[in-house]
Amino acid sequence: MIELDKIFKEALPIIEKIEEAGFEAYFVGGSVRDALLKKDINDVDIATSAFPAEIKQIFHKTIDVGIEHGTVMVLWGGESYEITTFRTESAYQDFRRPDTVEFVRSLEEDLKRRDFTVNALAMDKNGQIMDYFEGQQDLSNRVIKAVGSPQERFHEDALRMMRAIRFVSQLEFTMEQNTQEAIAEHHALLGKISIERISIEFMKLLQGKGRPKGLDLFIQTGLYAFCPGLEKHKDSLKKFARFEGELATRLAAWTMLIHYLEIPTSEVTKFLKLWKCSNKEMQEVQLAVKTLRARLAHPYTAVELYHSGLSIALEVEHIVEQLQFSADKDLVKEQYEKLPIKEKKEIQISGNDILTELNAKPGKWLGQLLEEIELLIITGKLANSSKEILIWVKNRPGIGER
Numbered sequence: 001m002i003e004l005d006k007i008f009k010e011a012l013p014i015i016e017k018i019e020e021a022g023f024e025a026y027f028v029g030g031s032v033r034d035a036l037l038k039k040d041i042n043d044v045d046i047a048t049s050a051f052p053a054e055i056k057q058i059f060h061k062t063i064d065v066g067i068e069h070g071t072v073m074v075l076w077g078g079e080s081y082e083i084t085t086f087r088t089e090s091a092y093q094d095f096r097r098p099d100t101v102e103f104v105r106s107l108e109e110d111l112k113r114r115d116f117t118v119n120a121l122a123m124d125k126n127g128q129i130m131d132y133f134e135g136q137q138d139l140s141n142r143v144i145k146a147v148g149s150p151q152e153r154f155h156e157d158a159l160r161m162m163r164a165i166r167f168v169s170q171l172e173f174t175m176e177q178n179t180q181e182a183i184a185e186h187h188a189l190l191g192k193i194s195i196e197r198i199s200i201e202f203m204k205l206l207q208g209k210g211r212p213k214g215l216d217l218f219i220q221t222g223l224y225a226f227c228p229g230l231e232k233h234k235d236s237l238k239k240f241a242r243f244e245g246e247l248a249t250r251l252a253a254w255t256m257l258i259h260y261l262e263i264p265t266s267e268v269t270k271f272l273k274l275w276k277c278s279n280k281e282m283q284e285v286q287l288a289v290k291t292l293r294a295r296l297a298h299p300y301t302a303v304e305l306y307h308s309g310l311s312i313a314l315e316v317e318h319i320v321e322q323l324q325f326s327a328d329k330d331l332v333k334e335q336y337e338k339l340p341i342k343e344k345k346e347i348q349i350s351g352n353d354i355l356t357e358l359n360a361k362p363g364k365w366l367g368q369l370l371e372e373i374e375l376l377i378i379t380g381k382l383a384n385s386s387k388e389i390l391i392w393v394k395n396r397p398g399i400g401e402r
Contacts, residue, residue: 021058025046088113145178295316303378
């Protein structure tokens with residue numbers, strides 16, 4: 001029995017209405033696990049003996065988000081709640097999703113299909129825990145253990161192997177021996193899973209407080225060999241596993257991984273494309289990697305600070321600190337504030353101004369000239385004044401040949 005916190009209490013009317021209609025309903029999965037661990041809870045999942053059509057009769061505002069698999073979203077009190085019918089699943093031919101789903105009225109049958117014992121927990125509206133697979137004991141022992149046969153669980157959904165290791169990292173748990181051995185035996189099944197799904201678990205693994213232990217298992221079980229661009233980097237990953245610093249953001253996680261893999265800056269985008277990263281994230285990571293490598297060689301120059309921007313410069317400074325190098329975020333902020341300009345649009349002259357002044361036609365030369373002006377302003381060699389810039393332009397050697 002546990003005391004319900006605010007997020008559970010807000011969802012109680014959902015459970016009560018389902019029960020009033022003659023069905024069972026429970027909080028299930030990660031929210032119950034985290035409540036027992038006294039961790040923050042962001043959302044709750046509800047499982048019920050009511051079938052999807054019955055849920056739609058009980059509540060007026062619903063969305064069919066996955067009704068073929070038993071899930072209906074209920075809109076209530078300005079929030080949305082996913083309500084999923086108790087179900088059993090058939091064989092998984094593609095190692096990703098069941099061929100068929102059968103709705104059942106039994107909570108135990110529903111929990112039996114879940115991945116790990118610590119996630120196969122349910123809680124009623126009074127805070128009473130339903131635990132059919134010794135999940136509370138495994139929570140107490142800080143162990144990740146598959147429900148029933150780990151071989152069966154991983155053949156049902158091969159991503160569960162990555163999830164097991166991710167939970168070791170996030171929760172700072174150990175892994176039960178049979179579960180670990182099953183991952184090592186069946187690790188090649190990960191090749192059946194989409195990169196997008198693997199990437200989500202991999203990032204959570206890298207950002208976990210137990211990352212060193214998680215990465216060790218990632219390597220030992222052979223999963224790394226079925227992740228994009230990692231197959232030939234076993235030794236580098238082992239070095240990365242010894243790094244114990246904090247990686248609080250995706251940017252920091254990707255940047256540090258690439259640092260340890262020693263991927264050339266020019267190859268960063270290619271590597272991240274394999275992981276299906278967004279264009280924005282690829283640009284930011286490439287810039288952060290380039291900035292980190294410069295920063296480890298020497299303090300920031302004005303040009304490096306200008307091109308990185310304050311946000312990435314501070315992120316990199318934090319990484320530098322984690323790598324046990326001398327770092328000073330306040331100094332970085334001070335240096336950034338002293339920059340004559342923070343971005344190109346602050347330059348007090350435009351290409352059209354230059355063309356008008358010189359009575360010239362546009363061409364490649366103009367972009368090159370503007371970049372030269374930008375660099376001179378950043379380094380303090382030219383004042384950011386339209387008058388001063390035009391004087392410099394007119395006196396620049398070779399400008400009359402344009």
